[in-house]
Amino acid sequence: MTAIELGVPEVPLRPIAERRASRRIQVGPVAVGGGAPVSVQSMTTTRTSDVGATLQQIAELTASGCQIVRVACPTQDDADALATIARKSQIPVIADIHFQPKYVFAAIEAGCAAVRVNPGNIKQFDDRVKEIAQAAQDHGTPIRIGVNAGSLDRRLLQKYGKATPEALVESALWEASLFEEHGFRDIKISVKHNDPVVMIEAYRQLAEQCDYPLHLGVTEAGPAFQGTIKSAVAFGALLSRGIGDTIRVSLSAPPAEEVKVGIQILQSLGLKERRLEIVSCPSCGRAQVDVYKLAEEVTAGLDGMEVPLRVAVMGCVVNGPGEAREADLGVASGNGKGQIFVKGQVIKTVPESKIVETLIEEAMKIAEQMEQDGVGPGEPAVTVS
Numbered sequence: 114m115t116a117i118e119l120g121v122p123e124v125p126l127r128p129i130a131e132r133r134a135s136r137r138i139q140v141g142p143v144a145v146g147g148g149a150p151v152s153v154q155s156m157t158t159t160r161t162s163d164v165g166a167t168l169q170q171i172a173e174l175t176a177s178g179c180q181i182v183r184v185a186c187p188t189q190d191d192a193d194a195l196a197t198i199a200r201k202s203q204i205p206v207i208a209d210i211h212f213q214p215k216y217v218f219a220a221i222e223a224g225c226a227a228v229r230v231n232p233g234n235i236k237q238f239d240d241r242v243k244e245i246a247q248a249a250q251d252h253g254t255p256i257r258i259g260v261n262a263g264s265l266d267r268r269l270l271q272k273y274g275k276a277t278p279e280a281l282v283e284s285a286l287w288e289a290s291l292f293e294e295h296g297f298r299d300i301k302i303s304v305k306h307n308d309p310v311v312m313i314e315a316y317r318q319l320a321e322q323c324d325y326p327l328h329l330g331v332t333e334a335g336p337a338f339q340g341t342i343k344s345a346v347a348f349g350a351l352l353s354r355g356i357g358d359t360i361r362v363s364l365s366a367p368p369a370e371e372v373k374v375g376i377q378i379l380q381s382l383g384l385k386e387r388r389l390e391i392v393s394c395p396s397c398g399r400a401q402v403d404v405y406k407l408a409e410e411v412t413a414g415l416d417g418m419e420v421p422l423r424v425a426v427m428g429c430v431v432n433g434p435g436e437a438r439e440a441d442l443g444v445a446s447g448n449g450k451g452q453i454f455v456k457g458q459v460i461k462t463v464p465e466s467k468i469v470e471t472l473i474e475e476a477m478k479i480a481e482q483m484e485q486d487g488v489g490p491g492e493p494a495v496t497v498s
């Protein structure tokens with residue numbers, strides 16, 4: 114696969130915490146661990162054997178900012194499709210293998226950038242680790258040991274009674290130790306649970322006990338609203354302690370939505386370069402404009418902007434002028450008018466009906482100047498007050 118420019122800087126802009134020291138693996142051209150930028154992954158929902166539909170969805174995911182994609186491989190037809198998908202995808206493809214060890218070999222042979230195995234449900238997997246480690250070593254294919262609360266090894270379920278953090282961690286490290294016996298350490302690990310509290314504790318313990326890069330995920334997080342909150346809370350708790358090297362938000366929603374949420378989480382933590390950011394107030398009884406409408410119209414008008422613009426949209430003069438001054442561009446509203454700020458200076462006052470078009474016009478001017486100055490994604494620059 115040709116390495117593609119993902120536009121991710123080597124050093125995060127404002128790391129919230131020192132990153133946990135982890136070994137680095139290469140998932141195709143994307144580095145994971147060892148201080149590499151935290152990457153965003155998703156998983157296709159198409160039948161993998163439907164090569165056209167799968168590649169179409171991967172293209173959509175790539176356009177939405179996804180950096181690594183996983184595809185399911187439950188049948189021989191899916192395994193047969195992997196080589197074409199891996200070759201034609203613009204982003205690295207990970208094959209997700211449950212139950213059948215033979216598909217692990219098929220995925221490695223097919224040129225997948227990595228293979229995910231679930232130690233809890235792969236039959237006779239432990240007996241074949243030596244062969245798998247050899248094949249993965251020969252092809253330079255990393256393995257993700259993906260432990261999941263819903264399919265925990267029966268032996269550990271009996272020992273712990275349920276999928277506790279300790280049980281998830283023991284399952285993952287046991288599996289990793291089998292690979293280590295054969296000198297294979299090109300591994301990343303996930304220990305997913307649907308309860309963020311259990312998941313956070315599992316990753317915290319795992320982070321202390323190994324130096325493998327960690328793939329964060331709250332499994333079966335739920336529909337978009339609930340899943341977004343659960344993932345943001347759990348990832349935030351871990352990433353703010355420097356734990357986590359790649360993330361997958363699991364939503365009962367189209368995969369591109371997962372990517373949007375993942376990117377927003379990283380941007381909010383200063384772990385990914387920001388682009389457009391709208392700073393808008395929630396509105397209250399003091400509001401002198403319709404803040405929701407204003408924020409929505411400005412957001413829609415600036416959709417797709419690549420430069421890091423922070424725009425402040427505020428409903429009244431309480432916090433309006435302050436936020437508008439701090440942003441690259443802002444409006445402080447009141448008395449049927451809007452004071453327009455650019456880089457902290459009031460440049461004009463316009464009637465309320467002209468606020469949106471004026472902001473968009475000024476944003477375009479600033480963006481053009483930023484592009485001329487070679488300013489890429491980074492600190493955001495538009496605020497609406």
Ligand code: SF4
Pocket residue numbers: 394395396397398399400401427428429430431432433
């Ligand atoms: S800026 Fe004004 S309208 Fe908006 S929440 Fe604050 S006080 Fe209310």
